[in-house]
Amino acid sequence: MSTDSALLAVLLTIVTASTPLLLAALGELVTERAGVLNLGVEGMMVMGAVAGFAVALTTGSPYLGIVASALAGAALAVPFGFLTLNLVANQVATGLALTLLGLGLSGLIGESFVGQPGVRLAKIHIPGLSDLPFVGPLLFGQDVLVYLALALAVFVSWGVFRTRAGLVLRAVGDNHASAHALGYSVIRVRWLAVLFGGALSGLGGGYLSLAYTPQWIENMTAGRGWIALALVVFSSWLPGRLVIGAYLFGAVTILGFFVQGLGVGVPSQLLSSLPYLVTIAALVAISRKRGGGGDAPACLGRSFVPDR
């Protein structure tokens, strides 16, 4: 029984570690499907984290915190969209700048919140189901964002592959000149994708400060934005694979802690770098398998200027 409860504890932490990665990566997947590479995921996540924490603390409602985190992520995506889409700035440089801006700005905003106890997002409880041994807490006793993230994965998968809007999104990412020639507004589609990506990144950050560790710590995203970016490549831009990838990376992170806790004679630095090593290995394996570019949207990272 005690091994069961230990296993349950590990699985539960894996779910909470995976959810922010899944949320942020889903947003970036949609952005990249439109052909925009936004390297500012880390910055948008950390803004979501601080905004979610602040609003939840001042209003007392973690749900308002969730909304605030999504809005904050989208808000930080606005300058990125304006610079890269309207002013045709370089997407890589702008995205990197966005990460730095987000980290700095969140530190400034969050200064007074450091050390304050936060509001924790409650886990749901369905009488009967949630009380089942083992599977109850695991499947029916998570917080709403866990379910929202999975529902969003289904929604994005359906939206991207089964609707006209998704078709236009993929078309814009594959060949923006042709999409323009057919009369679609490349800039508008990309703006929407960038805002959606920002909102989901913010949500992922909000999850960190509202559910994962309900407190505000400067730079609390700790590189998760970069893992989310790698996950999008890992998933070869498919939402289904993204879910698997996010949970796999969550598991690797947690297993690192767990092994450390068991006192195995492996340096802790090595264990905590495990997710990043796996990221690199996964990227190499995938790019080898498909001989280069893979299924990346053909216009990924390329600026679009409509002709006269």
Added chain:
Amino acid sequence: MTASETTVPNEEGGAGDEFLVEARGIVKRFGAFTANDHVDLGIRPGEIHALLGENGAGKSTLVKMIYGSLQPTEGRFFWKGEAVSISDPNTARRLGIGMVFQHFSLFEALTVAENIALALPGAFDMKALSTRITDLSRDYGLPLEPRAVVADLSVGERQRIEIVRCLIQEPKLLIMDEPTAVLTPQEADQLFLTLERLASEGCAVLYISHRLEEVKRLCHAATILRHGKVVARVDPRAETAASLARLMVGADVHAIRPKHARIGGPPRLFLDKLDLPASGPFSVALEGISLELRAGEILGIAGVAGNGQSEFFDAISGERPVERNSAVVIDGTACGSLGVTERRRLGAAFVPEERLGHGAVPAFPLSENVVLTRHAAYEDSGRNLIGFLDFARARSTAARVSEAYDVRKGKPDPEARSLSGGNLQKFVVGRELDRKPLLLLVNQPTWGVDAGAAALIRQALIDLAADGSAVLMISQDLDEIFEIADRIAVLSRGHLSPAYDAHVMTLEKIGLLMGGAHGGSDRVDEARQLREADGHAL
């Protein structure tokens, strides 16, 4: 001067309202440059109307305005006699205008059905659409598999998608920009049947082509543009290809002088069962390619795009060295495993298909582009004795090439990308010819180049061979191959047919070889049939 050369507005009566679409006084300026200068054009329902002109004459600009991608600076369009403003492609499509682009506007990562769905308004029902595509494409003799991904399809199939995408919207005017440039003769014939059927159903077709023979054969009327102005409206059926060319160019296109070179001597290029594996999912593997090319000879490699031409080019140029060194022999030296620079040192020169980005670096001035292909092997390379770049010398080489090959440019040493396609092609070919190579490999020497520049380039190739060099020319333009090649071979799915004497080759035979069965006994039988038919296999 014939009567047809005079500019007569609306030859047949001038009742403007009988036109399906009419352009009146269209002017389009880009800054100081006037691309269209008071152009009038009228197309009747059921008419196949040719729009002729050299590169840069303003054809594409005019067509883009009819399709709504560009807006005229002055002038108006009339649709069925009513003034309309075609503000964007959606408006054009709503009016009933469909367009098949020269550079396909397809989405490679999407399926055939998805590509077509993007152009259609209304309900989003992929299943019903797929059925419609299958039926319509079969009906018009342009079979398509709706679920196929575009990236896996041949150029001919891609064009079918574009056409079906237009047809499914039941257009009243279909605009086709250089549609046959990428087709086999048989595919082109099928396309002509489709267009004639459309015309008989009352659809008007605006047909842009450089190929005057097919304009003569297909079109009912022709409007000819020169420097942005309409210079003539003619009935192409009553003209000759030469008279049409004269109207386009404004002067006689100088006829190619035939060469009188003795073919013989040691082989300049010898390929011995050359194999090259495919480099990716969209690449073609070369198998067992053997070839001998002697001094003074021009060998034309025909074939439909995507049958191994670029791989063939890469294997001979050394961009992709092969494992067996003896598979490629240039001027007596085995060099299969050597790279491009070493092969250049052996006296070979290479002109790739894509002039901007492969043949020349877009952002580099011409002089620096001279250095890039000549730095290792030749004089006037722009490299001095101790290895530093000598830009003064590179510039003088660039100037000499520009002078000799009539490269028209705005300033003395412009960036490669600022040149028009035809002028850059003249420069890229001229840069290699200036070295007097023993072997010249050229892929699509006159693709997208106007008649005057094409004639100049072809003449230069002939003159090079006449001086004792060997020329290997890969081309999808059969007229060009017949015009200058001594022998012709066909590349089809990575296999090279035997080379036949040009004067015993016919379009039908080339077509058979292009679509020929491969690998098995069919191919052998076919080759034997061909050989027996003409008794001239070499």
